[in-house]
Amino acid sequence: MEIENLLYAYLASEERYAPGEVIIQEGTMGDWIYLLMEGNAKVTKKTGKGAVLIENLKKGAVFGEMALLENLRDSRSASVVAGDVPVRVGILDGEKMVRDYESLSPELKLLFKALAGRLRKANSKVAALVVGLNQMEKPVF
């Protein structure tokens, strides 16, 4: 309950997406952090053999946070696409988030940066493994 109030205090605006619509496009630049308020969404990662689903997001999920944790080092590392129902997302107040984040010590920020970097690598690895397995199971001509 408490966390919901807290999140509402950080909401800057809301957006709606139709089923299947792209919320975040992998490879683009962007620093918005989203909160999934209604519906569900899929996280996908591009590979040489098409997009691989790496995760399902449910109500209450925060996404796009890696841009903040990694200081916008790179472009968006994965796509987020609205699931099979209409989606409502909240956009968290960027200025407020950055201010909060910048109040942390350099060491703690370094830890979070490491965490986000590890997740980025893990996502790529999962996508590569999925592609590899598919290739082994279905012979390629």
Add this chain to the structure above:
Amino acid sequence: MARVWLTHPPPRAWGSAQARQAVRKSLPRAAQEEEIMDKKNDNDTTVPLIRLKYKNGDLIIKEGDYGISIYRIIDGKVAITKESEGKDIFLADLGPGDIFGEMTFLGRTKEARNASARACEDSIVEVWHPAKLMDEYAKMPPIIKFMTDQTLSRLIRMNKLIIELTTREQKKREEMRKEDPLNSRRRYFRKKVDLECNYRPARSSDKVRLSGRAINLGLGGIGIEIPVRNAEMYSHVKGDLLKIQIVLPDRKNLEIECRIEEITRNAGTEKILVGMSISAISPGSRKLLGFFLMP
């Protein structure tokens, strides 16, 4: 075995000798650890740390041990692995500037280390005293905690998924290897066939002409079975290039140049199995082969 901070040492100054002593005490006492440098600057605003040197192959963190120190690589390379069904599954490799040990610190402090870290080169790492960071972590803005907790659980989920997928891949590879020892190294599917073929060394003035039977065929290569007596006329060596002519069932001639990858003697028979990869193929032959391979 438990090596956990029972009390957070309350050193008066964070860079003090006392604090460094506390960091040292918190570390697994492995003989290979060699302290090379203490932090010189007794500055009480920074996280106390010591530097340690590990040799290639040394275990830095052991899965299942207790400890909440955070490590940063100054020099070298460290592999993060997790054990599953008796095998080490590789999760990530890290280099200078990278941090590890942070997952136990971030929210799972009462649990044992959930992965191992091993030096895979001679490495120097910095070990952070986590107590001060822990205070800060506890007091940080709740929205940041809410957000980073999700990032952490995603990483834990992804690591589990990597283990699951890697295990599946290894099993699959094992199955394929049992079915056909060559298959596990092939990139492309091979169709099982039984076709007559003739071949000759591609780069030899020898006028030798040999024959055998193609037993599998794919876009990447071919496997042929030859009688042992062929070896008396020409010594088949791994890496040799052969010009091969195969008559496909529709009476069309397929001509390819192949490199010998593997030679195995079929036990109990007078046959030798020669595994090859295609090194050259004309567009026409490629088309023929493509049509032939279509299901």
